Amino acid sequence: MTARGPDGLVFEARIELGGFLLDAGFSVGPKERVALVGPSGAGKSTVLHLVAGLLRADRARITLAGQILCDTARAVDLPPHARRVGLVFQDGALFPHLSVRDNVAYGARARGGRAAEVRATVERWLERLHLVELAARRPAQLSGGQRQRVGLARAIVSGARVLLLDEPFGSLDVLTRDAVRAELRAFLDEVGLPTLTVTHDAVDARVFGDRLVVLDHGRVVQEGRWEDLAAEPRGAFAAELAxxxxxxxxxxxxxxxxxxxxxxxxxxxxxxxxxxxxxxxxxxxxxxxxxxxxxxxxxxxxxxxxxxxxxxxxxxxxxxxxxxxxxxxxxxxxxxxxxxxxxxxxxxxxxxxxxxxxx
Missing domain, CATH: 2.40.50.100 (RNA polymerase II/Efflux pump adaptor protein, barrel-sandwich hybrid domain)
Structure with a gap:
């Protein structure tokens, strides 16, 4: 595993969950997009939960922008709200009783941001993600793509320093997926945050992965650019993608x-x-x-x-x-x-x- 700069994400962790063992390490550069791919049950979502602080590892060292998020050797384990990690699920994982505007503002308010600054930031991102006309709606009134945009806006407004996308298009139909995929790619280019996208889809892996990390049975079995993996896959899943x-x-x-x-x-x-x-x-x-x-x-x-x-x-x-x-x-x-x-x-x-x- 090689770190790719002080502003990126460096992950190394070991955790045993029931009979499953994850023992993996990789990194994401400061403005790099990495696709974490692998078969179902490989441990991809477990990685995201460890980075976000939703799981406690048996052994880990995870750093972001030079800050230690978790280091079991030093007994350091920041709580999720202190990590500034934007974890975005397929459906955005929104609060059903809050409006779009209040969902977007939630993280920043919880961190104690000044009311006027939070309002201004929320309105700016509602506009940039084309959510202004939806601001008063509840999540149940939104499409899958719209809920996803709200989840992204909330992550950015809350001050996320890395975006973690968990199967971002799994809940979208084929026709919607292409449009949302192009929109999200343009958005990520503009924001410039390090991004780790979990996917099993070959198109998503190519679009959202400057580099791919292949996880299988809890271990990194291959990583590199799409062209390199497609030319010389080293496992069944990489071969299937290629x-x-x-x-x-x-x-x-x-x-x-x-x-x-x-x-x-x-x-x-x-x-x-x-x-x-x-x-x-x-x-x-x-x-x-x-x-x-x-x-x-x-x-x-x-x-x-x-x-x-x-x-x-x-x-x-x-x-x-x-x-x-x-x-x-x-x-x-x-x-x-x-x-x-x-x-x-x-x-x-x-x-x-x-x-x-x-x-």
Whole structure:
């Protein structure tokens, strides 16, 4: 873990909750946007709660803008209201009995801000987030996107030095999500606060992550720019985000065309300077499907059974069982021509040159 500057967030914590263990560390730079991604149950929301002070870690050191929020070795553990952390949930977590204006003002008032200054700040942010016409409404009268904006305004007005967004678009429909996503990105660019966004959505991860941190089973398994993770994913979730087939294989020694085994299946790959346990990845579009064994000599031809069809606009992703799970991608025309449906047996071919091998 490397700190990225005195004004950012540095997180290192260990906590055991029931049978789950989180032991992770990472950082967010002063104006950096980081997407914290991973499968359900990986510990993403637990991280946010630890930063916000809603959970007490067994061992932790968490700093923000150079200030210690939590250091168990020094018996320092600031209460949530003293941390100046803006935690924004999917629905904004607003007070249902308060108006939009009073919800936005709540945090600043609770911190003892001067009434005139709080009013002026509230009105400024209501205007900047296009909430003036909604100021007298209660949360039940707002859409999901509107409640989210109110939650963001409240976090900013309360003096937050970092924004923590927990699945910000999970409660929004597809049509609303794109508009709110663009609006929120522009807002974050303008505010310039360090932002940590928890998401499992690939689009959100790219839009709101200058850098991605992949969490799995309570540990950071990979971090870096989207381009780096997409090129060389190192786990099932990162591979799913990148849309790749990924395997941990045993690569035979030698050079040129070699055998890489995963389970009881042998893949033939081209690799230089590598041997032993390595990763092998290829895109679904590199998988050719046919009902008859293909002529010629593609280096990898596997008998497979269709398990699932996943429609995607004008294309369809095909989940296959070939002794190993494989995802292929075909046009709707090819789907109909091949008569593909769950249970159908096919041949799946992948050229050795299409398989990327890396340590």
């Amino acid at each position: 849309g790749l087939n990924l395997y941990r294989v045993a690569l035979a020694r030698g050079s040129g065309l070699r055998e890489a085994r995963v389970g009881g299946v042998a893949l033939h790959v081209l690799a230089e300077g590598l041997a032993g346990e390595v990763y092998a990845a290829f895109a679904p579009g590199e998988v050719a499907l046919s009902r008859e064994r293909p002529a010629g000599s593609p280096q990898n031809v596997l008998r497979a059974r269709v398990t699932t069809l996943l429609p995607m606009s004008d294309r369809v992703r095909i989940r296959l069982d070939a002794g190993i799970p494989i995802t292929a991608e075909v046009t709707r025309e090819a789907l109909a021509r091949l008569g593909l449906e769950p249970g159908v047996e096919v041949w799946a071919s992948v050229k050795a040159t299409a398989i990327r091998v890396y340590p």
